[in-house]
Amino acid sequence: MTAIRKTLDFLYLASGVAAALCLIAILGLIVAQMVARWTGEIFPGAPDYAGYAMAAASFLAFANALNRGAHIRVSILLNAVTAKTRRALEIWCFAIAAAVAWYFTYYAYWFVYWSWKFNEVSQGQDATALWMPQSVMVIGGALMAIALTDNLFAVIFKGDHRIVRETVEDSFEG
Template sequence: MTFLRRFLDFLYLASGVLAALCLISILSLIVAQMLARWIGEIFPGAPSYAGYAMAAASFFAFANALNRGAHIRVSVLLNAVPPGPKKLLEIWCFALAAGIAWYFTYYAYWFVYWSWKFKEVSQGQDATHLWIPQSVMVLGGGLLAIALTDNLINVLFKGEHRISRDIVDQAHGE
């Protein structure tokens, strides 16, 4: 079980690193586009690529952000509830969120499949095959679904989730 735990933690960390790399690529694309304008050249498709990288950064960051406590949670309600009902409420929340994430991932997969099947391309100058940037939805959604299911299983069997509190929150004593 420790191998699986280490693998999942690595997967969540790797998704966060990928999200950071996507943000760096957005910066690089913006700088490249600025340089191209200064020398009188055109960088076709740069806004589209930056948009794809922004979507990728968002979807790759979901699982990592969840486990680091960066998602908005209803902590006020959870802290006001006694321990017995609190566990039931957390189980219900994680089960609902995991179900929605798996539902999204399933339909995102078919969305990407049909984009690939019909050879859809973007309408911009870049004419990118749309299944490529859309596949990030499946990967990021799947990682979030895995992370939510992981937390659900932890609440069910260990009684607590794996979401760590943000360091800023701990410094303020909240």
């Protein structure tokens, strides 16, 4: 396995782990807010931080979910056509998806840049500089764009994508 392949697989896995940690952070924030209410204290900004963590979890999970077959793909059509037509359809789909993901990432970067440049802060009690939680959107979008491009190149040069579906039966096999 090449260094690039190992690096990409590590990035996809690390983004999935980071997304899972964001979900754990949401749980921690909710529990902390419940405890604060029970004790009569105030935890300012907890809903805002939970929202940032939810957005981070969503965007960071994109690339990992793609390579694990968790994204919705219309495979009924792909299974009904010949192998040559299937390959052409997959190239077309991955090319469109990669172009959209790169387009999103490009404009998301500028969105974050201008938030930083104008020193925008959230309107909630936390008054967080918005470029910080928005940066995770750019990172997740870029990882998704890289994953889609990676799969596009795999279909073009190797004839098949790198998406591996994990099923419940796989968990019980030896």
